[in-house]
Amino acid sequence: MKGIVNISRRDFLKTGAAISGGLILGLHLNLPESVNAAAQQTPPLVPNAFIRIGSDDTVTIIVNHSEMGQGVYTSLPMLVAEELEADWTKIRVESAPVDPVYNHTAFGMQMTGGSTSVWSEYDRLRKVGAAAREMLIAAAAETWKVNKKGCRAEKGVVIHTSGKKLRYGQVADKAAAMPVPAEIKLKDPGKYKIIGRPTRRLDSPEKVNGRAMFGIDASVAGMLTAVIAHPPVFGGKVRSLNADKARAVAGVKDVVHAPSGVAVLATGFWSARTGRDALEIVWDENPNAKLSTSGMREQYAALARTPGAVARKEGDPEAALAKAAKRLSVEYEVPYLAHATMEPLNCTVDLKPDSCEIWVGTQFQTVDRNAAAGIAGLKPEQVRIHTMYLGGGFGRRANPASDFVSEAVHVAKAARVPVKVIWTREDDMRGGYYRPMWYDRIEAALDEKGDPLAWKHTIVGQSIVAGTPFEKVLVKNGIDNTSVEGAADLPYAIPNVIVDLHSPAIGVPVLWWRSVGHSHTAFVVESLIDELAHEAKKDPYEYRRGLLAKHPRHLGVLRLAAEKAGWGKALPPGRALGIAVHESFGSYVAQVAEVSVSPMGEVRVHKVVCAVDCGMFVNPETIKAQMESAIAFGLSATLHSEITLEGGQVQQSNFHDYKVLRLNEMPEVEVHIVRNTEKPGGIGEPGVPPVAPAVCNAVFMLTGKRVRRLPVRPEDVKQT
Amino acid sequence: MIHLEVNGKRHDLDIGPDVPLLWVIREYLKLSGTKYGCGMAQCGACTVHVDGEPTRSCVTPVSSVSGKKITTIEGLGASRAGRAVQKAWTAEDVPQCGYCQSGQVMQAAALLAKNPGPTDTDIDASLSGNLCRCGTYQRIRKAVHRAAGIMAKGGKP
């Protein structure tokens, strides 16, 4: 195969991969620049950058995607191990350094996001494993002086027809000197032994004994801990500072300015935080101080009544609306949401005159490295990022603005010591980069039979990518695709459709939040379809089926979820089912929620039956876990969470006022996976979008009250 | 001087009496398995055992536990319930990002040490103070039951 380079044959084995003997297919934790350049010229398919085999037979897979709970430290090694014919018990995982060979195969930078890890590595990592396997076989054949056609590999051993055997560890050194095979034949999926089998996570043991190292656990000799005072209003700047009281706190060593605020450095977190809280800062006035949730609501509601940039148009919706038998005009709204990862943001930096080492849980290695290099005045190659375990990401650790990494580099530069910046939970909650607040207005019309005739959907909300380098790629004709995804691609058969968009510029930083635009569009679309079914006096499941005839995969999961949930069956009194289906990130998910509502209006979700079609998959256990996770995540947003502003200030601060789902509220979740040979799709996010509409549709069945704003407020659904 | 016994080891520390136990454990004793999540007893990520009682170390001034026996996640494997919980957690594939799991495991082990056969209601009562943003709750529930089973069988899974 063209373009595969056996890096281990060049003489830089010595530069990295210091392992105890038996080095093979070794590689480069510190690529010299020349190799970097070479790697840049080759397609991103360098088997040895991903695999290291020790003389003790351990197979280390260097994983280029960040582990944030979604299971990539298990699913990606499975891809390699399958073709490598590795012994699964010998697999170890290491996080990749930042290097072009580890770039995302679709995005050209090193990153984790968009539910892309498995599908984007599906081919590359299998080829990498297969190439290494062929090299091991060639090495064994040469050792035995036999034709390699008589050799095969199985469970970490090369076996010759004569019965001779060599373990991978025994031929590892020699294999490194073998040519990379010109042709690589991948296995017939029917022969898979690892891919597609339920496989336990490799990272569980260290996550139950306290050994797993997250960003917040990093430690450097001589390091100080910093806590930063951020402006109370986004974009605020320090007008005056009195740090006397902060400096008087025991343990406080320094107070420095950073573009994002004022940092107090101390021997430990508690002193730094106490010092930070003792700072006397006068912040400047800025226009964002006028922002309030109620003001924005008014602005958005007014905008929603005016035409926006058109994302999709079919037929003549205005004319159809004008002459329709039945019309519906409704407005939906959802709030800003914080990601609220369990691990608050943090970043550790050791800045030297000619190097910068960073320990951080990030989803955006290349972006962060380049930002750090710019601030430090170094070349990107002089910045080394150690990707630690992420205590949750959900998009927050993939920031085009590199906020928490840049800030830490600024502090290290100003203070001239190694520093660990820790955000308190309050800092994290109030630090912005939220899921945007959205306001949607829909006008729809039905014909005499109750079939939808027209659909006019106006979306109002901030663009996530405006002003970032992603704008060029993701904004077309004034439409940020992440604002309209899930709405503009409405699958239902409706002859007259218009979807348009307003993207007001507001001074609240926004960011992708698990399932991005789909987190609000599915709520609107799937609730509205239910509203139309009700208007048409039809069963919401049958109504959807009738309109999805051209979408077999939507239909497939819809039918599966409905069947497994017993759609139409008798339920205990006070319970009802709601259904929703949505496609996102290349995968199709339908959910049926079983719900009850107390007289006071408290919604309880008892069970969610979930059907998912993500095409060919690697680890069904991961799929189940991600669906459970997404349902819990979606329920937090459905039932509890919202970020609001008053006088420009975020009103929530911690988990007492930004509520998320707790164990006693967790429904029973049942996951059913469709098996097919479609292209692999994403799995980390697609489980989120259908939750809110499935639950709210059930609430309607039960109470006759249509929930059109999230989170569900008891006063909106209680029995009157 | 504050005297602490952590995972069976005695430490004499010259630190302010108000410093929360969490930061003493993480920064002075360099045991990083106990996590910071909220700092106000809202999430349970910082849960340790103080004389066997599950305790939010983020709101526990270190002076208040002077002389008491403290167990952190790093020392949990020394107890029967602790080992059973860790085994069950791995078998049920509970962790996702893992950040909350030290606290979950500590809370569950404390529950099982007192109540070897908890009902779902007992589990709700004990573990609802431990947040998991990854939503591993269903598996946590299963794993607690599994751990109870392991303990009943004398430690065999």
Ligand code: FES
């Ligand atoms: S950190 Fe102590 S309960 Fe959250």
Ligand code: FES
């Ligand atoms: S496993 Fe991620 S917060 Fe619980």
